[in-house]
Amino acid sequence: MDLITLGVQLLNAVQYGAVLFLVASGLTLVFGILGVINLAHGAFYMLGAYLAYWITLMTGSFVVALLGGVLVAFIAGILLETVFVRLLYGRDHLAQVLLSFGLILVIDEIRQLLFGKDVHAVAPPAWLSGSIQLTDNLSYPVYRLAICVFCLMAALVIFFVIARTKIGMIVRAGSENREMARVLGIKFDRVNRYVFAAGIALAALGGILIAPISTVFPGMGDGMLILSFVVVVLGGIGSVAGAAVGALLIGLTDTFGKVFFPSVSSILIYVVMAAVLLWRPSGILGRQDA
Amino acid sequence: MTTKGFLRPVTRRAMLSGTAGAATFIATSPLHSPAIAQNAPLKVGMMLPYTGTYAKLGQFIDDGFRLYVEQKGGKLGGRDIAFVQVDDESKPEAATDNMNRLVGREKADVVVGTVHSGVAMAMVKVARDTKTLLIIPNAGANDATGPACAPNIFRTSFSNWQSTYPMGKVMADAGIKNVVTITWRYTAGAEMIGAFAENFTKNGGKIVADLTVPFPEVEFQALITQIAQLKPDAVFSFFAGGGAVKFVKDYAAAGLNKTIPLYGAGFLTDGTIEAQGEAAKGIRTTLHYADNLDNPANLAFLKAFKAKTGKDGDIYAVQGYDGAALLDIGLTAVGGDFNARDKMIAAMGAAKINSPRGPLSFNKAHNPIQNIYLREVRNGRNEMISIAQADVDDPARGCKMT
Missing domain, CATH: 3.40.50.2300 (Response regulator)
Structure with missing residues (x-):
């Protein structure tokens, strides 16, 4: 493999990791801070992609779809938290798994009713639809580069909110010691609601961003859900920075696994996960005492 | 409670219900089914993916099959047709249970299915064991008309x-x-x-x-x-x-x-x-199909399919349609008498169908012999360029018809 091809493959890995991070960061927030296992995370990823398709079709603008899709997902998240998810806090994981699995079925059925069973494509915004010539016969879509940049910015925003704002402080306090935070008079319930909604919105955002380079199809969330859990467990549950590291690691493993070890590439990311968990049972950036 | 007092009535009841169950089983098993009155409807079990990734394919196969039956006034070979429907969800792990349910509890005479090859192979196994007539309207697994071939198993689609x-x-x-x-x-x-x-x-x-x-x-x-x-x-x-x-x-x-x-x-x-x-x-x-095939059978089919469903027919709809046509030929040969199995299967094996896809017949393993078209994507359609190879016959490797 020559140096340019290696560079392109590296770019592929980073771009794949960037999208994985976006989706997994939502999962790790909800999982780490609310202690809720949300199996429906992948379903919201799918819903985001379908919203991107539908809003782009209606308005002709991908940017509107991006904003609108995230907004719809955020509102849906707030409603779901208010009606269902708040009943789950402190319950055992079985109850959470049952509810969120039920949500998958409901969301799938809603998707069926609203958008049907067809496979759809979404056009990227015109100013991002070109491509850059990398080698004599390979060009790289600008939109894929834009995803990298966008995900990087999203990551910075998430880190800023968690590390530098009041709501981030409450979130951190809550994930450290929920009871103590509550004793100190912090309105924890409202924060929970926003964290859950933000988690859902991040899943949808991932789906919206991937829609133009992927396709929009039923069941697209299933694979993403499993990968997101791998990333979350790998990086350390509840750690956004861990999700970033985990996502990058999975992106690299998957890309170079396909190139160098095609026959075992499907299990390679799980081998990596097992190896990392043997070395650090709570994940790369997880708290080891937990 | 003593073991003795607890055991006795249960044993007797179990004996009774067990006997009854066995009797029911024998009665419902297609091997021993008593002659059904010829005017009773023939039960066709549609085992297709009605949800999931292949939902659209399943629906089109279903629509195609029913279109043919409707065109014949709801009868095939003079026999009324009744449908019973199972969603296989393209899940191989549930396939054996679903198929057993159709054959056992629902008493389907014929089963039509399915899209997913893994599910289809499980259906093939049950069909071989119970001798149920099975028509595969899509799944292309070579094995179904290869090592797993059987007289009661037909395919109206293709082999991979x-x-x-x-x-x-x-x-x-x-x-x-x-x-x-x-x-x-x-x-x-x-x-x-x-x-x-x-x-x-x-x-x-x-x-x-x-x-x-x-x-x-x-x-x-x-x-x-x-x-x-x-x-x-x-x-x-x-x-x-x-x-x-x-x-x-x-x-x-x-x-x-x-x-x-x-x-x-x-x-x-x-x-x-x-x-x-x-x-x-x-x-x-x-x-084995192209969007612009202009033979009269295809034009008529596309028109009728559009009128029935409001959608443009495709190869999946054709495969369902031909499944019904094949069953029609079999039932017609025996005057609707489903119990004349051997004669019916022989007629189906020798069938020559003027399919929307072109001439369709069957090889000894009951896989289609058909034209394979070379197509190119033009004007948003798969347009035929030429016949890549006429009357392609799958070698049916490993098939021993018994």
Whole structure:
């Protein structure tokens, strides 16, 4: 493999990791801070992609779809938290798994009713639809580069909110010691609601961003859900920075696994996960005492 | 409570219900079913994916089958047809139970299904054990009309081997020497790529690399980069559904379609062409159908299908339609008497159907003998260029009809 091809493959890995991070960061927030296992995370990823398709079709603008899709997902998240998810806090994981699995079925059925069973494509915004010539016969879509940049910015925003704002402080306090935070008079319930909604919105955002380079199809969330859990467990549950590291690691493993070890590439990311968990049972950036 | 007092009544009751159960089982088993009055409707069990990734395919097969029955006034061979429907969800793990339910509890005389090969193979097993008449309207697993073939099992679609074998010669004849193949790593992928490679290398071509992605993963970027580096004369691929759309779009987005022409199994551009848009332009594939076949049977079929469903018919609808036509031929031969099985199966095996896809007959393993068309994506349709190979007959390797 020559140096340019290696560079392109590296770019592929980073771009794949960037999208994985976006989706997994939502999962790790909800999982780490609310202690809720949300199996429906992948379903919201799918819903985001379908919203991107539908809003782009209606308005002709991908940017509107991006904003609108995230907004719809955020509102849906707030409603779901208010009606269902708040009943789950402190319950055992079985109850959470049952509810969120039920949500998958409901969301799938809603998707069926609203958008049907067809496979759809979404056009990227015109100013991002070109491509850059990398080698004599390979060009790289600008939109894929834009995803990298966008995900990087999203990551910075998430880190800023968690590390530098009041709501981030409450979130951190809550994930450290929920009871103590509550004793100190912090309105924890409202924060929970926003964290859950933000988690859902991040899943949808991932789906919206991937829609133009992927396709929009039923069941697209299933694979993403499993990968997101791998990333979350790998990086350390509840750690956004861990999700970033985990996502990058999975992106690299998957890309170079396909190139160098095609026959075992499907299990390679799980081998990596097992190896990392043997070395650090709570994940790369997880708290080891937990 | 003593063990003795507890045991006695239960044992007696269990004996009774056990006997009754066994009697019911014998009565319902198709092997021993008493002669059904000829005017009772024949029960057709539709075991298809009505939800999930293949839901649309399942619906079209169902619509196609019912269209034919409606055209015959709700009767096949003079016999009323009743339907019972099971959603197989394309889940192989539930397939045996679903099939047993159709054959056992629902007492289906004939089962039609399905799309997913893994599910179909489980159905084939049950059909072999219970001797239920099975018509496969899509699944292309070579084994179903290969080692697992049986007199009571018919296929109205294709074998994986059959659909891509002709492309090997087409591409070699076009002067293509070096080809990279790419597919999902699962049975259908291996069979389609294998048949192509068999014919391509026989005609002097060379497979430079055989790339695979785990099923049903859709992240192709790493392999597309690899194709650019290998610089073959052409790429031959098999993907279906969402994966096919994404692969074709990724391939075009990487600019490879300008220098390395993309060829594929027909499913690469069937039912997916609208979502693929411009990216699919110029892709050449082989299949037993094309969107612009202008034989009278196809024109009439498309018109009737549109009138019934409001949708444009496709190959899946044709496969369902021909399934009903095949059953019609069998039932007509015996005057609707389903118990004259051997005669009925012989008539079905010898059937010559004027299908919308072109002339359709069956080989000794009950797999279709049919034309395979070379198509190119033009004007957002799979338009026929030529007949890649006429009357393609699957070799039915490993089939011992008993």
